[in-house]
Amino acid sequence: KVFRAWQRRYLSFPPGPPPYPIIGNLLDLPTKLPWVTYTKWGIQYGDLVHISAPGQHVVVVNSVKTAVELFEKRSHIYSDRPILTMIELLTAAIIMATVYGYEVQPTNDHFVSLSESAVKKLSDAIFPGAMAVDTFPILRYLPSWMPGADFQQFAAEARELTKEMQEAPVNFVKQNMCDGMDSTSVVAKLLATNRYDEVTIQSVAGTAYAAGADTTVSSLTSFCLAMALYPEIQKKAQTEINTVIGTDRLPEFEDRPLLPYVEALYREVMRWRPVTPLGVPHASTEDDIYNGYFIPKGTTVISNIWAMTRDESIYYEPDRFNPDRFFTADGQLNEDATILTFGFGQRICEGRHHADATIWATIVSVLSTFNIEKAKYATGKEIDIDPKYSDGLISHPEPFACSITPRSEMAKNLVQATAETHDV
Numbered sequence: 001k002v003f004r005a006w007q008r009r010y011l012s013f014p015p016g017p018p019p020y021p022i023i024g025n026l027l028d029l030p031t032k033l034p035w036v037t038y039t040k041w042g043i044q045y046g047d048l049v050h051i052s053a054p055g056q057h058v059v060v061v062n063s064v065k066t067a068v069e070l071f072e073k074r075s076h077i078y079s080d081r082p083i084l085t086m087i088e089l090l091t092a093a094i095i096m097a098t099v100y101g102y103e104v105q106p107t108n109d110h111f112v113s114l115s116e117s118a119v120k121k122l123s124d125a126i127f128p129g130a131m132a133v134d135t136f137p138i139l140r141y142l143p144s145w146m147p148g149a150d151f152q153q154f155a156a157e158a159r160e161l162t163k164e165m166q167e168a169p170v171n172f173v174k175q176n177m178c179d180g181m182d183s184t185s186v187v188a189k190l191l192a193t194n195r196y197d198e199v200t201i202q203s204v205a206g207t208a209y210a211a212g213a214d215t216t217v218s219s220l221t222s223f224c225l226a227m228a229l230y231p232e233i234q235k236k237a238q239t240e241i242n243t244v245i246g247t248d249r250l251p252e253f254e255d256r257p258l259l260p261y262v263e264a265l266y267r268e269v270m271r272w273r274p275v276t277p278l279g280v281p282h283a284s285t286e287d288d289i290y291n292g293y294f295i296p297k298g299t300t301v302i303s304n305i306w307a308m309t310r311d312e313s314i315y316y317e318p319d320r321f322n323p324d325r326f327f328t329a330d331g332q333l334n335e336d337a338t339i340l341t342f343g344f345g346q347r348i349c350e351g352r353h354h355a356d357a358t359i360w361a362t363i364v365s366v367l368s369t370f371n372i373e374k375a376k377y378a379t380g381k382e383i384d385i386d387p388k389y390s391d392g393l394i395s396h397p398e399p400f401a402c403s404i405t406p407r408s409e410m411a412k413n414l415v416q417a418t419a420e421t422h423d424v
Ligand code: HEM
Pocket: 207, 208, 209, 211, 212, 213, 215, 216, 219, 275, 276, 279, 280, 281, 282, 303, 341, 342, 343, 344, 345, 346, 347, 348, 349, 350, 351, 352, 354, 355
């Protein structure tokens, strides 16, 4: 105890922007694209940046090396999750396709819209500074009509959305089971065992869906964006696929080792625009000293994956989409195969193998069958793309115009068959 008191008194926190009395760095906390500000602070203050708000210590980790030191080598300390008042106000977890045996409609799907709205609410609320109520938990007791208490309204809406998102698809599965149409989906199997209560099943299924769907879509949209912006890279990958696979079948997982350029392109999609630029916050469960700095128990520890993927000592011209950076001088794939956007240590993404397989399979299938290009005005002039990304836990490219056209007979037949199935 005495030693701990000594530590607290004589060791300093890691460097960071100077705090004001009482409110700490409250006014410095960025709410828009926070990873950009954190990256600038990283350049100014170093690998580990400390910021504070009343009752809250936050440490931002800006390099892979420090992330490995804290989240992996000291995983017994840095593997908890912070309790955010705002998230508590929303109810815990979110939700939903293999899980429910439900075939999503090609457009305007009700369940998908429900979950997108609820995930967006959660995503907007998770980082320090996003919600004043996280900094001053006492604000939760403000009546909802008070000025400044609009988060109450936000929380009420999010709670309602989350509840509906969790309940609606499980009810759909129950109906299908009654009609004898579903015994294979995860939810149907869990319901059939009679071992778990329905709310638990709703939460588990919802969490898997929420964690997986939006993230994967964001990566694949970034892939389309990169292909529209870098046609020569798309061509190079297509040439590799044509040479190795030909044009009369789709690539399969067994072909993966034979397609190194596609592999590098996949790694570059995940690096160029990391879906989770600030990971998901961890929290420390013990006081710790790192490099002579004091990190108190309960600190929120943020992995600045954006900064790690912009590290110019590893990734030359980091904003350029360039799969060649993953090759050695003698043309072999290099060892940089870790996808940083899946996070670190004990809390690393549970669904990373699933995501890796889904994203790779979609990328290689699209490359083999379609051309993605900038869209054109009626005059034939190309429509410029100025790719902006959204805020929040999961960052998405904002909508952009592009043209997707079948490039092989096989693709044309596929498009025709899909159009007939969906009557479009
Ligand atoms: C591009 C796709 C994906 C990305 C970028 C992604 C990213 C992440 C990140 C950054 C974390 C937190 C890691 C950390 O705390 O350091 C995480 C956790 C998690 N992910 Fe993913 N994820 C993706 C897809 C999926 C999929 C497909 C599933 C499920 C099928 C999934 C399930 C989970 C779960 C359950 C956790 C919580 C792990 C824990 O807290 O212990 N994720 N993911």
